Amino acid sequence: MAEQARVPALRRAAVVLQRISESDRPMTLSELTQRTGLPKSSVMGICHALTDEGLLARGVDGTYALGSRLYELASAARSHGLAIGDIGFSYPVDESFFVAEIAALRAEADRLGARLHVHAAREDRRTQSRQIEDFVSAGVDFILVEPVATDGLEEACAKARAARIPVVAIGSAVSGADAVVATDNTKAGFLAGSALVATLGGRGRVAVVGGIPITANSDRIAGFLAAIAPHPQVEVVATSHGELDAKSGRRAATEILAANPAVDGFFAANDQIAIGISRVLRSRRRSVPIVGVDGARNAVEEIRSGGPIVATATQDPAALVRAAMDIGITLHGGGHVARPSRYLAPTLVDARNAAEYQPWG
Amino acid sequence: MGIGDSRTPAVHRGARILDAVSSGAATTPATLIGLLGLPKSSIADLLATLADVGFLTRRPDGSLHAGPLLSDLTDPESLVNSVFRACATPDLEGHTISLVRLFGDQIVVVDVHLGRLPLPLTPRPGQRANAAECAGAAAILSALTVAEAAEAVSTAAGHLGLTDDEVARCLALRHRRQRKVYESQSASVGRQLSCAVPNTRYALTLHVPDRWPEPAIAKAARALSVAVRDY
Numbered sequence: 001m002a003e004q005a006r007v008p009a010l011r012r013a014a015v016v017l018q019r020i021s022e023s024d025r026p027m028t029l030s031e032l033t034q035r036t037g038l039p040k041s042s043v044m045g046i047c048h049a050l051t052d053e054g055l056l057a058r059g060v061d062g063t064y065a066l067g068s069r070l071y072e073l074a075s076a077a078r079s080h081g082l083a084i085g086d087i088g089f090s091y092p093v094d095e096s097f098f099v100a101e102i103a104a105l106r107a108e109a110d111r112l113g114a115r116l117h118v119h120a121a122r123e124d125r126r127t128q129s130r131q132i133e134d135f136v137s138a139g140v141d142f143i144l145v146e147p148v149a150t151d152g153l154e155e156a157c158a159k160a161r162a163a164r165i166p167v168v169a170i171g172s173a174v175s176g177a178d179a180v181v182a183t184d185n186t187k188a189g190f191l192a193g194s195a196l197v198a199t200l201g202g203r204g205r206v207a208v209v210g211g212i213p214i215t216a217n218s219d220r221i222a223g224f225l226a227a228i229a230p231h232p233q234v235e236v237v238a239t240s241h242g243e244l245d246a247k248s249g250r251r252a253a254t255e256i257l258a259a260n261p262a263v264d265g266f267f268a269a270n271d272q273i274a275i276g277i278s279r280v281l282r283s284r285r286r287s288v289p290i291v292g293v294d295g296a297r298n299a300v301e302e303i304r305s306g307g308p309i310v311a312t313a314t315q316d317p318a319a320l321v322r323a324a325m326d327i328g329i330t331l332h333g334g335g336h337v338a339r340p341s342r343y344l345a346p347t348l349v350d351a352r353n354a355a356e357y358q359p360w361g
Numbered sequence: 362m363g364i365g366d367s368r369t370p371a372v373h374r375g376a377r378i379l380d381a382v383s384s385g386a387a388t389t390p391a392t393l394i395g396l397l398g399l400p401k402s403s404i405a406d407l408l409a410t411l412a413d414v415g416f417l418t419r420r421p422d423g424s425l426h427a428g429p430l431l432s433d434l435t436d437p438e439s440l441v442n443s444v445f446r447a448c449a450t451p452d453l454e455g456h457t458i459s460l461v462r463l464f465g466d467q468i469v470v471v472d473v474h475l476g477r478l479p480l481p482l483t484p485r486p487g488q489r490a491n492a493a494e495c496a497g498a499a500a501i502l503s504a505l506t507v508a509e510a511a512e513a514v515s516t517a518a519g520h521l522g523l524t525d526d527e528v529a530r531c532l533a534l535r536h537r538r539q540r541k542v543y544e545s546q547s548a549s550v551g552r553q554l555s556c557a558v559p560n561t562r563y564a565l566t567l568h569v570p571d572r573w574p575e576p577a578i579a580k581a582a583r584a585l586s587v588a589v590r591d592y
Binding site: 009011017021022025026049053055059060063067069070074164178 | 368369372375379380383384406415426430432437442447449469470472486487517592
């Protein structure tokens, strides 16, 4: 109550505005006095001040209606964003990149005073689809999805759309999502490919190890292939697919080396696959350069110590999260997003700049 | 009247704080003190009361923002965000859309989602315009019965000093047969398409840019009617 007593005139002004807002027609001073229960002189003073400020409009008959400035202030309040209460985030698996995204999301949610609900889909699109639907049932304000697959989430996204809950994909596009924020993965693949071509001196047999079936990985491979295309003496002799962890990279490398022992270089769709490949090569005391994508700490440490990983094209999980949150907040507030597909530029980390690069995670 | 002459200076000071915060000119107590030249204790009291009644909110990082009461007062049915969100479709992308209500023989713009293309008159929140020049008036009145329409116009007739003829002219905007989309064209406010928001006394208006191709207008009209149906 001590707080309430601080500036009673402001509190009374709020009551007057509420009574007028509730009325379906302009109100007289007498009606306001009666409905607010405040002294008439006080109501009169407040109405005069509110009218002076444009928060009320006084009619020719002396009645009061809401003023134009109140609408302006209300519009500004909406454009500053509705309060964000709950955010849902579904991601594939507890791999370091997603862990870094979650850390950035927690920081953003704390800044907004929002609750973050985080669920791992364990690389299963049905699980991820169900998680999106659960977020819709729970009535979160918007949903962020780091997808396990590009397709297969359309139904869940449609339910979110029907419930007016925006879905923003992070990291890779999703069919049915309202927006996507991702690294420019084609460029990332191109940077990594260019680095491998340079390391090999423009000739050699290379193996490509892709990732899970999302556009990010196909874009990276496309970028890699575009980088080696002008170099006819760089030949892709093996193609395989890993997942999101080093174990899958080990498996892919073992299979590739069994069929093609003379591989001269590897492109890995992400750094954890690259780490797995590196472990196989180290165990066989093979010096074969690997390039990857992510800019992960363990990959950068290998670059600093001389390989086999020689380069990685960076992603910035915190920047991806911030951009996705901005879009989610805008869409939640009913706003339009000028660019619903936003791609952040990667950079290349190799032996020349690895010492200065600050890896995430 | 200046603050010094007012019997309720706190209301003026509160309004200045709301202006500063909502415009982004000041979002911390310290910047408000510098901007308004009021003592720290006065600012603290004003902010505490403004926050307490819902005019302001203080986020966890300490920054001040316009509060939910402002939106509740002007949009008591919480339509603005829902209908604008429903307009986030390719056919309405980049265009100016407003939620309007009737006030006597005027249309009041409750809020606006501004587009990218120039208009003869850029609508602003709180702006009033002659109902006869706004498609929203026909949309709202035509969704009401004759008696409801008469009541809707006459409630503000005294406030605006409308004559019986002026009330009648406004009521003449009502169509006997309801349409999905209403259209208006005037030199001062330009061309508008509008749909009544069902079960409310509001309309959603698309402000049509000059030289916009007719096929795109037809698509936008359909998207507008879907938005008010599905919001």
